Amino acid sequence: MFEVVKRDGLARIGKFQTRSGVLETPALLPVVNPKICTVSPRELYEEFGFRAIITNSYIIKNNPELKAKAQEVGLHEMLDFPGVIMTDSGTFQSHMYGEVEVTNEEMVGFQKNIGTDIGTVLDIFTEPYWTKEQTADSIEITLERTKEACDMKGDMMINGVIQGSVYQDLREYCARSMAPMDVDVHPIGGVVPLMEQYRYLELVDVVISSKRGLNPNRPVHLFGAGHPMVLALAVLMGCDLFDSASYAKFARDDRMMFIDGTYRLQDMQSLDCNCPACRGLTLEALRKMEKKEKERTIAKHNLYQITNELALVKRYVREGRLWELAEMRCRSHPALLDALRRLEEHWDFMERYDPISRDGAMFYTGAETRGRPVFGRYISRLWDRYIPATDKAALFYDEDSKPYSRAMAADFNRARKAGYTPVVVSPFGPVPAELDELYPIAQSVFPKILDSDTLIESESLTVNFLEHKFTETINGSDITDDGTEVYDPDMIRAKAVSRYQFGIDATDALFRGKIELVISKNTGKIRNVISDGEHILSMRAGDGLYTLRKEGADRIVSAVPAPFMRVRVSDDAVPFVSEGKNVFCQFVTECDKELRPMEEAIVTDGNDKVIATGRMILVAEEISSFKKGVAVKVRSGAGDET
Ligand code: GUN
Ligand code: ZN
Numbered sequence: 001m002f003e004v005v006k007r008d009g010l011a012r013i014g015k016f017q018t019r020s021g022v023l024e025t026p027a028l029l030p031v032v033n034p035k036i037c038t039v040s041p042r043e044l045y046e047e048f049g050f051r052a053i054i055t056n057s058y059i060i061k062n063n064p065e066l067k068a069k070a071q072e073v074g075l076h077e078m079l080d081f082p083g084v085i086m087t088d089s090g091t092f093q094s095h096m097y098g099e100v101e102v103t104n105e106e107m108v109g110f111q112k113n114i115g116t117d118i119g120t121v122l123d124i125f126t127e128p129y130w131t132k133e134q135t136a137d138s139i140e141i142t143l144e145r146t147k148e149a150c151d152m153k154g155d156m157m158i159n160g161v162i163q164g165s166v167y168q169d170l171r172e173y174c175a176r177s178m179a180p181m182d183v184d185v186h187p188i189g190g191v192v193p194l195m196e197q198y199r200y201l202e203l204v205d206v207v208i209s210s211k212r213g214l215n216p217n218r219p220v221h222l223f224g225a226g227h228p229m230v231l232a233l234a235v236l237m238g239c240d241l242f243d244s245a246s247y248a249k250f251a252r253d254d255r256m257m258f259i260d261g262t263y264r265l266q267d268m269q270s271l272d273c274n275c276p277a278c279r280g281l282t283l284e285a286l287r288k289m290e291k292k293e294k295e296r297t298i299a300k301h302n303l304y305q306i307t308n309e310l311a312l313v314k315r316y317v318r319e320g321r322l323w324e325l326a327e328m329r330c331r332s333h334p335a336l337l338d339a340l341r342r343l344e345e346h347w348d349f350m351e352r353y354d355p356i357s358r359d360g361a362m363f364y365t366g367a368e369t370r371g372r373p374v375f376g377r378y379i380s381r382l383w384d385r386y387i388p389a390t391d392k393a394a395l396f397y398d399e400d401s402k403p404y405s406r407a408m409a410a411d412f413n414r415a416r417k418a419g420y421t422p423v424v425v426s427p428f429g430p431v432p433a434e435l436d437e438l439y440p441i442a443q444s445v446f447p448k449i450l451d452s453d454t455l456i457e458s459e460s461l462t463v464n465f466l467e468h469k470f471t472e473t474i475n476g477s478d479i480t481d482d483g484t485e486v487y488d489p490d491m492i493r494a495k496a497v498s499r500y501q502f503g504i505d506a507t508d509a510l511f512r513g514k515i516e517l518v519i520s521k522n523t524g525k526i527r528n529v530i531s532d533g534e535h536i537l538s539m540r541a542g543d544g545l546y547t548l549r550k551e552g553a554d555r556i557v558s559a560v561p562a563p564f565m566r567v568r569v570s571d572d573a574v575p576f577v578s579e580g581k582n583v584f585c586q587f588v589t590e591c592d593k594e595l596r597p598m599e600e601a602i603v604t605d606g607n608d609k610v611i612a613t614g615r616m617i618l619v620a621e622e623i624s625s626f627k628k629g630v631a632v633k634v635r636s637g638a639g640d641e642t
Contacts, residue, residue, distance in 0.1 A: 001016075001017040001627070001628065002014055002015070002016045002017070002025075002217055002218060002219050003015045003016075003017075003626075003628050003629050004618070004622075004626070004629060006317060006318055007317075007353075007597065007617075007618075008316075008317045008318075008320045008321070008322045008355070009236065009322065009323070009350060009353045009354045009355070009373070010211065010236065010237055010238030010350065010353045011026075011235045011236050011238065011317045011322045012025070012026075012238070012240065012317070013025065013026070013314060013317055013318065014219060014240055016219050016240075018084045018117045018118065018157060019117050019155065019157075020076070020082070020083055020084045020085065020117050021051065021083060021084060023051055023052050023083075023084050024051070025219055025240040025241060026231075026235050026239070026240050026241070026242070026310060026313060026314065026317075027050075027051065027052055027240070027241055027242070027310075028050070028226060028231075028241075028242040028243065028244060028306055028307075028310055029050070029052045029053050029054040029084075029086055029241065029242065029243040029244075030044050030048075030050055030053050030054075030226075030243070030244055030247060030248075030303065030306075031053070031054050031055070031056075031226075031243055031244060031245035031248065032044070032053045032054070032055045032079060032081075033055070033056070033059070033245075033248065034055055034056070034059060034060055034063075034066055034078075034079065035059065035063065035066070036248075038248045038251060038252075038295060038296055038299045039248070039296065039299050039300060039303065040080070041053055041079045041080055041081035042080045042081065044081070044303075045081060045082060045083055048303050048304075048307055049307065050083065050307075051083040051084060052083050052084035052085070052086060053079070053081055053083065053084075053085060053086070054085075054086040054087065054088060054243045055075070055079065055085065055086075055087055055088075056087065056088045056090070056092075056093075057087040057088065057089060057090070057107065057110055057111045057114065057116065057119070057120075058088070058089060058090030058093055058100065058102070058107065059093075060075075060087075060114065061090075061102070061107075061110050066078075070114040071113060071114060074114060074115035075087070075114045075115045075116055076115060078114075084117045084118070085115075085116055085117050085118075086116070086117065086118040086119075086120070086159070086185075086243075087111050087114075087116040087118070087119055087120060088120050089104075089107045089108075089111070089119070089120040089121060089122045089123070090102055090107055090122060091120070091122055091123050091124070091125050091161070091189070092125065092192070092224075094124075094125060095125040095127070095190075095192070100122075102122065103122070104121060104122040104145040104148055104149065105148060105152070107119075107120075107122045108121065108122070108148070108149045108152055108153065108158075109152065111156065112152070112153065112154055112156045116156055117156070117157060118156070118157040118158070118159055118184065118185055119149075119153070119156050119157070119158055119159065120158070120159040120161065120187070121142070121145050121146045121149045121158065121159060121160060121161060122145055123142040123145065123146070123161035123163055123189055124138040124139075124141055124142050124163060125163070125189060125190050126138055126139070126163040126164055126165040126189075126190040127165065127190065127193065128165055128166050128190070128193050128194055128199070128202070130165045132165075132167055132170070135163070135164060135165040135167055135170055136167075136170055138163065139163055139164060139170060139173070139174050142161065142163050142174070143174070143177050143178070146158075146160045146161075146178060146181055146183065147181060150181050150182040150183060153182070157184035157185065158182075158183055158184050158185075159183070159184070159185045159186070159187050159221065160178045160181060160183030160184075160185070160186055160187075161186070161187045161188075161189040161223070162174050162175050162178070162186055162187070162188045162189060162210045162213075162214070163189050163190050164190070164206070164209075164210070165190060166194075166202050166205065166206060168205050168206070168209035169209070171206055171209040171210045171213070172209045172210065172212050172213035173213065174210075174213070175209075175210045175211075175212070175213030175214040176213035176214075177213075178214075178215075179213070179214065179215040183218065184218065185218060185219050185220075185221055185241065186210075186214055186215075186218050186219070186220050186221065187220075187221035187222070187223040187241075188206065188207060188210050188220065188221070188222050188223060188239070189223045190206075190223075191203055191206060191207075191222065191223060191224060191225070192223070192224035194206065195224060195225060195227070195230070198333070198335040199335070200230070200233075200333075200335045200336050200338060200339035201335070201338040201339055201341075201342045203339060204233075204237065204339045204342040204343050204346070205342065205346075207222065207234070207237045207238075207239065208237060208343075208346040208349055211237065211238050211349070212349060215625050216621060216622045216625050216626070217622070217625040217626045217627065219240040219241055220238060220239050220240050220241070221239070221240065221241035221242070221243070222234050222239040222241070222242055223243065224243065224245070225239070225242045225243070225244075226242055226243055226244020226245065226246050226247065226306065227244070227246060227257060227262070228257060228258075228259050228305045228306050228308070228309035228310075229259060229260065229261060229329060229332055229333065229336065230329075230336070231306075231309050231310060231313050231329075232309070232312075232313050232316070232322065232325045232326040232328075232329045232330075233326045233329065233330060233336065233339060233340070233343075235313050235317065235322065235326075236322050236323065236326040236343075237343070238353075244302075244306060246262075246302070247299055247302035247303050247306060248299050248302075250262060250298070250302060251295045251296070251298035251299035251302060252295055254266065254294070254298065255298070256268070256273075256298055256301055256302065257301075257302040257305045257306070258273075258305060259305065259308075259309060259329070259332065260332040260333070261332065261333060265283075265286065265287060265298070266287075268283055269283075270282075270283050271283040271286060273301060275300075275301050275304035275305065275308070276300075276304060277297050277298075277300035277301040277304055278297070278301050281297070286298075312325065313325065319359075319360070320355065320358040320359060320360070321358075321360070321363075323369075323372050324362075324363050324365060326340065327340060327365040327366065327368055327369060328365060330368070331365075331366070337368070340368050340371070341368060341371065343371060344368070344371030347371070347373060347376050350373045351373035351376060351377055351596075352596070352619060352621075353596075353597065353619060354372075354373035354374065354377070354596065354597070355596065355597040355598040356439070356545070356596045356597065356598045356599045357439040357543040357545055357598050358439070358443075358543075358598075359542070360443070361443045361444055361445050362374065362440045362443060362444040362445070363444075363445050364427065364444065364445065364446045364447065366451065367451050367453040367454055370427075370453075370454060370457060374440045375428060375429075378428050378429070378440065378441070379428070379429055379461060381500050382429070382430070382432075382435070382465065382500075383465075383468070384503075385499045385500055385503055385504055386432065386435070386469065386496065386499065386500065387496075387499060387504070388421045388432065388469050388470060389421055389434070389487070389492045389496075390419055390420060390421045390485075391470055391471045391472070392419055392420045392421065392470060392471065392472040392473070392474075393420060393421050393422075393423045393466055393469075393470040393472070393473045393474075394415035394418075394420035394421070394422050394423065394473070394474055394475070394476040394479055395423055395424075395425060395462075395466075395473060395474070395475050395476055396408055396411060396412075396422055396423070396424045396425070396476040397424065397425050398424055398425060398426040398427070398431075398446075402436065402441070402442045402444075403436040403437045403441070403442045404422075404424045404426075404431065404433065404436045405422075405433045405434075405436050405437070405489070408422070408424075411476055411477075411479075412433050412489075414479050414482065414483070415476055415479050416433075416483075416485060416487045416489065417482060417483035417484065417485050417487075418479050418481065418482075418483030418485065419483060419485045420474070420476075420479065421433065421470070422476060423462070423465075423466070423473075424436065425458055425459065425462050426441070426458065427444075427446045427450060427454050427458055428440070428441060428444075428458070429457070429458050429461030429462060429465065430458075430461060430462040430465040430466070432496065433489070433493075434489070434492045434493040434496040434497070435493075435496055435497065435500060437493070437497075437525070437544035438497055438500065438501075438543065438544035438545055439543035439544060439545060441544075442544060443542075443543060490517050490519060490526055491515065491517065493526065494511075494515070494517055494526055494529055494537075494539075495507060495511055497539070497544065497545065497546060498510055498511065498529075498537065498546065501545055501546055501600070502546075502548075502556065502565070502600070503560075505559060505560050506556045506559070506560050506564070506565070508559070509555045509556055509558070509559030509560065510529075510531065510536055510537065510552055510555055510556065511529075511531060512531055512532065512555065513531055513532035514531070514532055514533075515529065515530070515531050516529075516530040516531075517529060517530070518530065520541075523541060525539065525541060526539045527539060529546075529552075531552075531555075534551040535549055535551060536548075536549055536551045536552030536555065537549060537552050546600065547600065547613075547635070548600040548602070548613045549613065550610055550612070550613055552613075553565075553602040553610045553613045554610050556602060557602060557604065557608060557609075557610050562590070562604070562608055563590055563591070563592040563593075564592055564594075565592055565595065565600070565601060565602045566590065566591070566592055566601070566602050566603075566604050566608070567583060567588055567590075567591045567592070567595070567601045567602070567603050567604070567616075567623075567631065567632050568588065568589050568590040568591070568603075568604050568605070568606065568608075569583055569587045569588055569589065569603060569604070569605065569611070570587050570588075570589050570606070571605070571606060572587070573587035574605050574611055577603055577611050577612050577634055578611045578612065579636075580612070580634055580635070580636025581634060582614070582630045582631075582632065582633055582634050583603055583612075583614065583630070583631045583632035583634060584628070584629065584630060584631060585618065585622075585623045585624075585626040585627065585628065585629050585630075585631045586627060586628070588623050588624070588631050589606070591620040591623050591624070591631075592620065593619075593620045593621070595616045595619060595620065596616065596619065597616055597617065597618070597619060598615055598616060599615065599616045600613065600614075600615060600616075601613065601614055601615065601616050601632050603632060603634065612634045612635065613634075613635055614632040614633050614634035614635050615632065615633050615635075616631070616632055617629075617630050617631060617632060617633055618630075618631050
């Protein structure tokens with residue numbers, strides 16, 4: 001059973017329940033070679049805190065001594081490891097050395113026999129240079145073997161490996177075909193050669209196309225990914241488990257892993273590492289160490305680099321800022337920068353999981369930041385949902401502090417009085433004055449000196465927008481006369497934010513009859529929207545977006561047909577949700593696929609009657625696939641709280 005406890009886009013912090021305890025993900029499993037234990041499993045558990053390891057059942061099976069011991073006392077006792085043990089099946093040996101002389105049935109049976117927690121199918125490693133036909137044929141064999149493994153797994157969990165070389169359609173097909181099978185974990189396989197050759201660009205295609213076909217309720221393992229430099233990116237793409245053999249392999253030939261790459265001891269100028277393994281050591285002292293001691297020291301150093309980075313990745317996921325860490329990390333190598341740029345092409349998929357709002361500000365780290373889903377989403381909503389209050393625009397530039405309508409209040413006022421809608425040319429593209437307080441416009445930090453890519457892009461988006469939405473544009477600084485137009489900036493904002501958030505039809509239903517706005521005396525910001533005496537919306541000060549109240553939800557439901565904004569629950573959940581209890585996945589019978597994480601949702605019963613409002617935690621696809629967990633965080637009581 002896998003439960004997501006915190007998510008940031010596709011990245012997730014999860015709890016994976018196994019026979020040997022609950023494993024928190026993302027997790028990295030050090031590879032333990034049962035013949036050479038550079039760092040013992042007990043040390044991995046106690047000194048480094050690893051709660052799971054991976055070892056190779058094929059190696060154990062082929063070594064009479066190890067085989068007898070494993071069968072006699074079991075894998076956990078043989079390795080002296082109290083945590084979760086995953087085993088691989090011999091597939092990697094076939095990739096390295098050619099055909100292996102075992103059957104899938106034998107390998108799965110053996111793994112069960114020695115007490116593995118998570119065993120692996122004997123999948124076929126699809127090499128990146130394979131033809132499409134060869135790849136497609138071998139996937140069919142892997143799928144058959146996966147079915148066979150599921151039938152015989154008993155209480156062992158099983159790894160169903162996604163193969164498909166670099167063919168995205170085959171990756172997705174393979175993943176989709178395994179969704180109905182009783183698989184517990186999905187490793188993405190056949191990627192070691194891509195990583196060895198720094199083909200991270202293709203790795204992005206491979207991971208995302210696999211994710212597209214996968215069932216979201218199972219952890220995804222990126223087979224063979226263990227270098228700290230790729231962890232942030234891989235977690236961002238939705239990978240939950242990793243394994244590293246490199247920490248020990250590299251140590252054997254004097255290679256040290258750092259967050260920005262791998263360095264040979266002989267090429268290094270100084271050690272400058274403060275990890276517990278290196279602390280107090282000089283480069284000279286490390287070089288002069290006796291072979292075994294040196295190997296152990298470097299292996300431990302490598303493990304510390306991995307654990308440090310994994311802890312940092314988790315912190316960024318918890319803070320909802322993993323994009324920022326991934327962008328920073330991807331600047332450490334041009335091949336990773338390619339990966340980051342490639343990720344932009346999977347915008348459609350990433351956007352489905354990207355939250356509508358986050359706590360805290362969004363930091364811009366460079367031109368690639370524009371590839372994040374928030375940018376495209378802002379522009380697409382602006383195009384589809386924004387209706388200007390006047391047909392003339394006055395252009396301003398993002399020079400002052402934010403929100404713009406405060407920093408440039410006098411200029412905006414003059415423009416409005418002359419009948420113009422103020423539009424700011426920002427790094428997001430055009431921002432009409434009335435949208436300047438919502439996430440991410442006001443909650444973002446950009447450098448003062450922008451890169452030319454962003455300037456050009458923002459300019460071209462603005463030109464398009466102006467042509468599309470206005471009949472006339474002038475420079476804001478050219479307006480000198482005092483006009484006489486009467487306008488209500490708060491009312492313009494109240495409607496514009498509603499259209500941006502809920503769309504045009506829902507806004508027509510919400511802003512019906514007599515509208516009054518309650519403005520905060522302290523901040524001057526809109527707090528509540530009252531329509532015909534009913535409090536329908538509350539605006540959150542933090543992200544400038546609305547909280548939908550039940551009275552507002554009723555209006556949307558009578559005007560816009562289901563499934564729009566709806567999360568429908570089964571009859572047995574109705575009494576609980578009506579009392580303000582959260583909606584759990586297993587009670588959802590239908591859900592609008594357009595709802596994004598953190599978006600306002602309307603919880604309805606089987607007759608489309610509103611029973612509560614709340615915020616989405618998971619998206620439709622996840623809700624239908626998860627057996628546990630909160631789908632919608634329901635707002636109890638009056639609905640003023642966020
Ligand atoms: N280890 C690294 N890559 C793979 C793979 O594709 N399949 C299996 N079973 N193990 C691996
Ligand atoms: Zn170190």
